[in-house]
Amino acid sequence: MAVGLLSYGAYLPQLRLQRKSIADAHSWFDGSLRGLGRGERTMAAWDEDTNTLAVEAGRRCLAGIDASVSGLYLGSTSFPFLDRQNSGLVGEALNLSSSLQTFDIAGSQKAGTSALLAALKGAGNGENGLVIGADKRRTKAASRAEMNYGDGAASLLVGEGEGVIAELVATHTESVDFVDHFRTEESGFDYVWEERWLRDEGLMKIVPSATQKLLEKSGVTSQDITHFCCPVGSGRDQQGLAKKLGLNVEAVQDTLQANCGNTGTAHSLLMLVGALEAAQSGDLILVLGFGQGCDLLLFRVTEAIAQLGERVGLKASLTTRVEEANYTKFLSINGLLEMEYGLRAETDKDTRLTTYYRNRALINSFVGGKCSACGTQQIPMTNVCVNPECGATSTQQPQPFKEAEAKLVSYTVDSLTYSPCPPAYYGMVQFKEGGRIMLDFADVEPNKELEVGMPMRVVFRIKDFDHKRGFKRYFWKAAPIYSTLSAKQQAEQ
Amino acid sequence: MASGIRDKVAILGMGCSNFGERWNNSAEDLMLESFTEALADAGIEKEQIEAAWLATALEDQHVGKSAVPVATALRLPNIPATRVENYCASGTEAFRGAVYAVASGACDIALAIGVEKLKDTGYGGLPQRSRGTANDLYWPNVSAPGSFAQLASAYINKHKMSMTDLKRAMAHVSVKSHDNGALNPKAHLRRRIDIDKVLNAPMIAEPLGLFDCCGVSDGSACAIVTTPEIARQLGKKDLVTVKALQISVSNGSELQYNDWDGSYFKTTRVAAQKAYKEAGITNPREELSLIDVHDCFSVTELVTMEDLYVSEEGRASFDILDGFYDADGKIPCQIDGGLKCFGHPIGATGLRMIYEMYLQMNGRAGERQVAMEPRFCLTHNLGGFPSQNVSAITIVGKEDA
Numbered sequence: 001m002a003v004g005l006l007s008y009g010a011y012l013p014q015l016r017l018q019r020k021s022i023a024d025a026h027s028w029f030d031g032s033l034r035g036l037g038r039g040e041r042t043m044a045a046w047d048e049d050t051n052t053l054a055v056e057a058g059r060r061c062l063a064g065i066d067a068s069v070s071g072l073y074l075g076s077t078s079f080p081f082l083d084r085q086n087s088g089l090v091g092e093a094l095n096l097s098s099s100l101q102t103f104d105i106a107g108s109q110k111a112g113t114s115a116l117l118a119a120l121k122g123a124g125n126g127e128n129g130l131v132i133g134a135d136k137r138r139t140k141a142a143s144r145a146e147m148n149y150g151d152g153a154a155s156l157l158v159g160e161g162e163g164v165i166a167e168l169v170a171t172h173t174e175s176v177d178f179v180d181h182f183r184t185e186e187s188g189f190d191y192v193w194e195e196r197w198l199r200d201e202g203l204m205k206i207v208p209s210a211t212q213k214l215l216e217k218s219g220v221t222s223q224d225i226t227h228f229c230c231p232v233g234s235g236r237d238q239q240g241l242a243k244k245l246g247l248n249v250e251a252v253q254d255t256l257q258a259n260c261g262n263t264g265t266a267h268s269l270l271m272l273v274g275a276l277e278a279a280q281s282g283d284l285i286l287v288l289g290f291g292q293g294c295d296l297l298l299f300r301v302t303e304a305i306a307q308l309g310e311r312v313g314l315k316a317s318l319t320t321r322v323e324e325a326n327y328t329k330f331l332s333i334n335g336l337l338e339m340e341y342g343l344r345a346e347t348d349k350d351t352r353l354t355t356y357y358r359n360r361a362l363i364n365s366f367v368g369g370k371c372s373a374c375g376t377q378q379i380p381m382t383n384v385c386v387n388p389e390c391g392a393t394s395t396q397q398p399q400p401f402k403e404a405e406a407k408l409v410s411y412t413v414d415s416l417t418y419s420p421c422p423p424a425y426y427g428m429v430q431f432k433e434g435g436r437i438m439l440d441f442a443d444v445e446p447n448k449e450l451e452v453g454m455p456m457r458v459v460f461r462i463k464d465f466d467h468k469r470g471f472k473r474y475f476w477k478a479a480p481i482y483s484t485l486s487a488k489q490q491a492e493q
Numbered sequence: 494m495a496s497g498i499r500d501k502v503a504i505l506g507m508g509c510s511n512f513g514e515r516w517n518n519s520a521e522d523l524m525l526e527s528f529t530e531a532l533a534d535a536g537i538e539k540e541q542i543e544a545a546w547l548a549t550a551l552e553d554q555h556v557g558k559s560a561v562p563v564a565t566a567l568r569l570p571n572i573p574a575t576r577v578e579n580y581c582a583s584g585t586e587a588f589r590g591a592v593y594a595v596a597s598g599a600c601d602i603a604l605a606i607g608v609e610k611l612k613d614t615g616y617g618g619l620p621q622r623s624r625g626t627a628n629d630l631y632w633p634n635v636s637a638p639g640s641f642a643q644l645a646s647a648y649i650n651k652h653k654m655s656m657t658d659l660k661r662a663m664a665h666v667s668v669k670s671h672d673n674g675a676l677n678p679k680a681h682l683r684r685r686i687d688i689d690k691v692l693n694a695p696m697i698a699e700p701l702g703l704f705d706c707c708g709v710s711d712g713s714a715c716a717i718v719t720t721p722e723i724a725r726q727l728g729k730k731d732l733v734t735v736k737a738l739q740i741s742v743s744n745g746s747e748l749q750y751n752d753w754d755g756s757y758f759k760t761t762r763v764a765a766q767k768a769y770k771e772a773g774i775t776n777p778r779e780e781l782s783l784i785d786v787h788d789c790f791s792v793t794e795l796v797t798m799e800d801l802y803v804s805e806e807g808r809a810s811f812d813i814l815d816g817f818y819d820a821d822g823k824i825p826c827q828i829d830g831g832l833k834c835f836g837h838p839i840g841a842t843g844l845r846m847i848y849e850m851y852l853q854m855n856g857r858a859g860e861r862q863v864a865m866e867p868r869f870c871l872t873h874n875l876g877g878f879p880s881q882n883v884s885a886i887t888i889v890g891k892e893d894a
Contacts, residue, residue, distance in 0.1 A: 343614070347621040355626045363630050378749045380631070386749045410647040410755035413699040414639035416618060426633035427643055428880065434751055438880060440633040452650035464634070475631050 003123045004167035004299060006067060007157040007308065008273045009060030012150070012260060012317040013048055014443055016040040019147055021327040026142040033147065041261030042150040043324055044136045046333035046421040047442060047461040050078045050153075051086050052474065053266075054134035055093040055460040057153035059402075060312040061130065062094065065157060069094075071101040071122050071129035075115035075265045077183070078135045079104055080472065089474070090132065092364035093460045095400055109231070112154075112265035113289025113297060119158040120168050120297075128159035135264030140189045141336055150261025152317070154269035165308050166276060166285060166299035170218035174210045176293040178202050199237050204244060206294055211245050211286075214296045222246035225298075226283040229253050229271035231262065232290045247286075259318055268295075274314040281305060322445055333421055344418040349464040351473050361398060366458060366476045368435055369396030377401075377434035405432040406456045406478065411441070413450075420465070429456045429478045442477040455481040497771040500892060501596040503724040503732045505717045506535025509848045512712035512836035513681040520555040520610040521566035523713035527841070528567050528606060531715040535602075536727060539567070542717065543600035545574040548587035548607035548840035550876070552578070554620055555610035563606060580876020581787065582740065583607060584714065584843025585885035589738050591718050601723055607845075608713040609838035618709055638698035638706050640878040641790040645700050647755030648796060652807040656700055662810030663791035664691035667704045669819050670788065670827045674834025676861040681710045681836030705791040710836025714844035716851075721892060733854045736772035736869065737888040739764040743881040753880075760884035761800035761873065768886040769802075774869060778803050781824055782867035783853055785846040787875035788831040797873060798826070801886075820861070828853065828861055843874035843885060850889050868894040 023037025044053065054074055062069070072094075074087035081089075087102035101122075105115040112133025119129030134153035139146040180198040181190045215222060228251040230238045235255050242252045253271045256262075263270055268289045275285045279301040289295035324330070331337040361367040361381075368379025374390035381396045411427030418424075425441035427450075442461050444450065456478040463475040508530030510523045518526075532539060547563040549556060556562035560574035579586040584607035591603035614620045624632050649659050668688055674680040686704060694702035724732055741760035747753040765777075774780045781803065788794035798809040803824060804817075812818065818826035829835050829849040832842060850870035852858045869890045876883040 343616045344621045348623070349629070351630070352626045356630060359627055359630055376750075380749075382745070382749075386746055388746060388750070410643035412639045412642035412646070412701075413696075414636055414642070415695075416638055416697050417634050417636035418621060419634065424634060424639065426635065426639065427646070428748075428755060430751065436749060436751060438633055438635075438748065450646075452646055463630075473630065 002164055002167035003120055003158070003160045004164035005156050005276070006128065006159045006163050006165065007061050007065045008155065008276050008311055008313055009057050009063065010152070010154045010270055010273045010313045010317045011053055011056035011060060012042045012152040013044045013053070014320050014322045015043040015045060015324045016321045017043040017327065017330050018323060018325045021325045022147060025327045029142050033142065036144065036147040039258040040323070041147070042152050042263070043330055044151040045443065047477070048136065048151070049080050049462060050076045050134045050136050051080055051090055052460050052462060053136060053151065053153035054090045054132045057134060057155040058090065058094050058130055058132050061155035061157050063312070064309050067128050067157060067159060069096050069100065069130045070127045071103070071119060072096065073103045073105060073115035073119045073129055073131045075105045075111035075131070075133040076135050077106055077109065077111060077265055078137060079106060089364060092360065093474070095365045095367070095402065109265060109291030110289030110293070110295050112267070112269045113287060113295035116156060116158070116269065116297060117171055117173065117295055120171070123158045124160050128157060131156045131158055131269070133266035133269040135266050137264050138189060138334065141331060145190055145192065148257070148262055150263045152260065152263035152270060153266050154273050156269060156272070163304055164302055165305040166279070166301045169220060169284070169298040169300050170214050171298070172210050172214035172217060172296045174206060174293040176206055178206065178292060199233055203233055203237065203241055203290065207241060207288060207290065208244050210294050210296055214298060218298050220284060220298060223248065224284050225251050225286045227251055227253055227275035227279060227285040229268055229275055229285065229287045231267035231271060231288065270314060276301070276305070277313050277315055279305060329421070341418065341420070347418070348468065349466040350469065351466060351471055356473070363475055366400065366402040367398050368401050370399035371395045372397050377431065379435045379437050401431060401435060402458055402476065404435070406430060406458065407432070408450065408452055408454050408456050408480070409436065410452065411450050439476065439478040441479065443479045445482065448482050450480060454483070457481055498592060498596055498738050499736050499771055499773065500721065500734045502592045502718050502735045503721040503729070503892070504851055504889065505537070505602065505719045505724055505727065505729065506531045506533070507716050507848045507851045508534060509679060509714040509845055510712050511679045512710040512838060512845070514612050515711035516612065518711065520608045520713070521562065523610065523711060524563060524566045524606055524608045527713040527715040531717050535717040537602065537717070540570055541602050542569065542572060542604045543602055544572055544591070544594050545569055545604040545606065546587035546590035547574060547576045548578070548583035548605070548843070549576065549609060550578050550581060550583045550839040551609065551611070551620060551622070552576070554613060556608070579883045581789065581839050582843060582874045582876035582883040582885040583840045584845070585740070585872070585874040585887055586843070588716055588844055588847060588887065589740065591716065592735055592738060595718050595720055602717060602719045604715065604717055605844060606713065606715040607840035607843065609840045610711050611709045611838060612711050635878070636698060638701045638790060640880070641793050642698040642701045643755060644792045644796055644879050648792070651754055651756045654810070659810060660692060660700055661688070662813045663705055663795055664688045665813050666788065666791040666794050667691050667833060670831045670833035673820055673828055673861060674830025676859070677830050677835060678859070680830040680834050681708045682830070682834040701790055701792065707789050707832035708834065708836045710838045712836055712838035712841045712845070714841040714848050716844055716847060731855070732892040733851050733889050734892045735887065736890045736894070737768035737886065739768040739771065740883060740885045742883050743877070745881065748880045755879065757796050758800045758875070758879060758882065758884055760882055761797060761875070764884045764886045765801045768888055772869065772888040772890070774888070777801060778824070781869050781871055782865065783828060783850060783863060783870040784824055784826050784873070785829065785831065785849055786826060786873040787842070788827055788833050789837065789875070793875070794826070794831070801871070801873065820863070825863055828858070828863060843872065846872035846874060847887055847889060854889070854891065
């Protein structure tokens with residue numbers, strides 16, 4: 001049976017930083033930025049990082065898919081933790097089985113495609129691998145990277161069988177220590193060499209010979225390739241490369257430069273998701289990962305793609321957007337501007353690791369309890385059932401709440417309490433099948449109304465930064481599901 | 494069968510420090526200030542006190558742990574002393590300790606004292622602090638106004654009101670308390686305000702603006718209690734006795750079960766029903782003379798009028814706007830300015846409320862003395878958040894009431 005892709009998902013943070021606002025702030029300093037000041041880039045919210053982006057992309061990939069996952073392959077060059085496996089945390093947030101092999105794959109812009117390659121090699125015999133590429137990319141103020149990069153994540157489920165929507169035809173990898181940029185333990189930002197050199201000596205020389213080898217292995221001719229996902233270079237560079245590879249120029253996929261920016265290790269996978277959304281049975285998709293050599297993967301789309309249910313992929317992620325024209329907010333939430341947070345920010349946000357470990361079903365996986373005596377759901381799980389009519393002891397069974405339907409009970413917009421991005425929104429949500437909890441809110445749009453009764457969902461986010469110890473903790477937050485209808489109208493329906 | 498606390502204990506003396514920004518005074522200074530007044534009022538010697546209860550809620554901001562600070566500050570004669578903490582209801586908790594000790598017959602005279610020194614934090618409002626190592630992992634980073642503000646969103650949804658109408662009633666609550674506080678020489682905030690000032694104030698936590706929030710103050714209050722017999726032996730007349738003392742504590746059902754709608758205090762309703770029964774009150778709207786409630790925020794006072802069964806559910810804003818709770822209304826509420834203007838030094842607050850009721854019953858409330866002689870006076874001291882809290886109700890009254 002063919003090994004290949006079973007499902008896909010993508011997540012882009014909803015904020016879109018308007019590049020003009022960056023150019024307006026910095027063109028006094030570097031006039032050349034004005035030319036880049038068009039379109040928009042994705043911008044992670046203050047409480048998002050690589051791990052939270054990865055969780056949401058993985059969640060979307062797995063939504064509605066009935067498949068066990070035995071390997072989690074997470075590619076990134078912006079892992080929040082250096083010694084604590086990020087994929088282990090992401091796996092728990094996705095509530096995957098603990099019998100899970102987890103891999104943090106890092107160190108190169110091709111880490112996303114390398115993760116996909118590793119998963120494909122490990123797939124088969126009933127083993128499925130979840131692949132996620134995610135990056136929240138830190139950039140210096142007034143750098144070209146700040147203009148060109150974006151934050152995002154993409155995910156693919158890999159396995160075999162009738163559900164394969166795109167089967168793997170061939171792969172090829174080249175390892176070349178070609179250093180067009182780097183970042184080290186000591187440097188917080190990318191150090192970048194000239195773009196022309198990257199193009200002429202890197203992209204145009206390493207990729208063509210590797211592609212030649214891939215095509216020889218696959219028996220496919222370059223003319224037959226319908227989608228080419230190339231995550232580096234400008235649109236013009238990519239067309240040049242396509243010509244050199246003998247591809248049809250129409251096969252070149254949109255770089256997403258205008259409306260997203262380059263999402264690093266996620267980008268090849270994000271473009272692959274975009275290609276899958278547009279593909280038809282029989283299409284051939286060539287995916288490139290580029291960095292210290294290259295990965296090439298060739299997929300043939302199968303008839304099963306028509307059976308795959310609706311996905312939240314690239315298209316939906318691009319249309320879920322909130323314009324952000326406040327460049328100062330971007331600087332501030334990325335730690336590039338020393339803000340006066342006030343005395344309230346001084347509270348120690350320490351995490352007792354033992355306490356955290358005991359509570360990690362709740363904290364990492366948003367698992368509560370269900371009483372085996374009366375069926376009442378509650379979160380957090382406690383020893384004694386919360387139902388006053390029941391009150392049974394030690395009857396709680398673990399109950400996942402992360403996909404449970406929820407609605408808003410009460411809320412506030414708090415300008416007093418400390419938040420890195422004030423005001424703080426929080427309130428109580430009630431789950432349809434029972435259970436309720438007071439939560440911080442995420443992704444509230446200031447110009448839209450919150451209403452008691454409106455639907456909410458939970459998302460995995462950063463809860464607190466402990467700057468004293470360099471730790472950060474995560475928890476789930478409630479995000480409003482905005483509708484064009486009012487809560488009252490929805491209730492009437 | 495337990496018979497309750499009614500008329501078993503009398504107030505022998507009370508004291509209260511000036512509340513406010515007491516920059517140059519320590520918690521120990523403030524305790525001595527309220528204690529000195531109470532001791533003189535009781536007309537006894539310090540050595541006659543047999544047991545003491547100290548209330549502080551944020552002791553790490555000032556005196557630290559245990560009851561040693563009160564024993565040391567007042568040089569109590571090595572008597573049993575206990576520090577209690579039950580959120581912002583700590584003051585009533587200390588009072589309960591002393592009252593129960595006397596009622597049990599374990600001692601003749603007992604002291605309850607509360608203190609809080611909150612103005613050593615460097616900013617307005619309550620100190621930002623840990624909520625416990627496990628809670629910190631998942632509780633929102635709530636402020637007090639942010640927690641209580643949620644009452645408003647739930648309340649208007651339940652009673653199909655507009656936020657504008659609710660905010661107008663809330664503003665009346667604050668204006669009324671400022672009017673009352675202006676007449677109280679010990680109050681923290683003594684300036685009158687008008688509705689427009691409240692409605693146009695900076696937003697703290699929607700829909701609560703600055704003037705919907707109480708002050709955070711330094712201060713202490715204190716009660717010395719004994720049996721009615723001993724009080725009479727000591728020459729006291731027209732005794733003020735404890736009629737009811739009830740505390741109800743959330744068990745997590747508001748926060749975790751499915752039936753609470755977020756617009757009221759479940760515990761206040763429980764405590765009120767028990768307190769009325771204990772005091773023999775059947776119609777609180779007709780029988781209560783004065784009430785002092787835990788108006789940490791204007792919206793708290795508003796919904797509490799219903800939770801105490803004085804206003805009908807959904808009707809509090811109408812009673813408020815009708816002036817029912819004004820100083821010249823049927824049941825004056827916050828005649829001393831309340832938390833809003835007298836101030837809110839947490840551990841002292843519950844005792845400060847009882848202090849005012851005691852003064853009013855003795856006709857010693859000066860300019861703000863109510864015209865009609867009070868018979869039953871209720872205090873409501875609340876700790877925590879609408880979703881999980883401690884509600885403490887005390888009813889005091891004339892011995893023959």
